[in-house]
Amino acid sequence: MKIAVTSQARPRVAQPLADSGWLERVDDPAEARGHDWLLQLDRDRLALSRPGEQGKPVVVDFSEGPVGWRRARAHQERLVRACGLTRAHPPREIVDTTGGFARDTGLLTAGGARVTLLERHPLLHSLIADGVARAEPGLAQQIQLVHAEGTDWLAGRSQILDVVYMDPMFPPIRSKQALKKEQHxxxxxxxEPSAQEEHHLLTTARTHARRVVVKRPHDAQPLDGVPPHHHLPGPAVRFDVYD
Ligand SMILES: C[S@@+](CC[C@H](N)C(=O)[O-])C[C@H]1O[C@@H](n2cnc3c(N)ncnc32)[C@H](O)[C@@H]1O
Structure with missing residues (x-):
């Protein structure tokens, strides 16, 4: 993987990405041609784009865009309810094992949870780290970001966890409907994780947590073929709950 990073953005890169050997510093974004990805600053946020592609870059920002809007009504979100976060309950400790662009962690923290957020990919980890660093202090304190492989991290826990959440990559869609840019x-x-990786992640999570919540496409088989105890259905995705 070849990632062009502008001189302004380079100091904002987190250590695992700095150590990856993927980065090449450029003075001008136009020099990013031939690279897979470009990292630059966009309104003082670490921003990811594809050299030569039009459109807005992707940033992790907990206060803006669709996530900011959904955070305002987090208690209506099925993810938040599947994780057992209600206004009546005290905040829960949740481990989000599949960080991505941290959209789901944004909802969980708005629902009152403290989230340990795991992401194994150095570039995604770096984008999240920048989002957490810019978040308002109360929110930043709710998130502990860890660059880690989920199964290994869970296997190292000696205490039973409250809730573990996972959103492994969905199987490729069959319809002609284009994937949204972020998903793409x-x-x-x-x-996509292998079937074996999914098996290990789910099995380890179920051993170490009181509740496991899995995001699935609405019409897909349950993860690893293991039926959940109950699920929250929806038009595009459902949340399978293992208690
Ligand atoms: C579909 S995305 C998750 C999107 C995320 N829920 C969000 O709201 O943006 C899956 C992410 O989980 C990460 N991932 C998958 N399996 C993992 C594992 N076993 N440990 C750590 N990260 C993992 C991938 O690198 C990828 O970033």
Whole structure:
């Protein structure tokens, strides 16, 4: 993977990405041609784009865009309810094992949770780290970001966790409907986990947590073929709950 990073953006890169050997510094974004990705600053935010592609870059920002709007009504979100976060409940500790662009963690924190957020991909981890660093202090304190492989991290826990959440990459869609840009880029960057990886992640999570919540396409088989105890259906995605 070849990632062009502008001189202004370079100091904002987190250590795992700095150590990856993927970065090449450029003085001008126009020099990014021939690279897979470009990192630059957009309104003082670390921003990801594809050299030569039009459109807005992707940033992790907990206060803006669709996530900011959904955060305002988080208690109506099925994800928040599936994780057992209600106004009546005290805040819960949730481990989000599949960070991505941290959209779901944004909803969980708005629902009152403290989230340990795991992401194994150095580029995605770096974008999240920048989003957390810019978040208002109360929100930033709710998130502990860890650059880690989810199964390994869970296997190292000695205490039973409250809730573990996972959103592994969906299987490729069959319909002609185009993937949204963020989903498409997540797929390009992180790829689909193997059946064995999914099996280990789910099994380890169920061993170490009181509740496991899995995001699935609405019409897909349950993860690893293991039926959940109940689920929250929806038009595009459903949340499978293992208690
Ligand atoms: C579909 S995306 C998750 C999107 C995320 N829920 C969001 O709201 O933006 C899956 C992400 O999980 C990460 N991932 C998948 N399996 C993982 C594992 N076992 N440990 C850590 N990260 C993992 C991938 O690198 C990818 O960034």
């Amino acid at each position: 880029w997540l797929r390009l960057l992180a790829g």
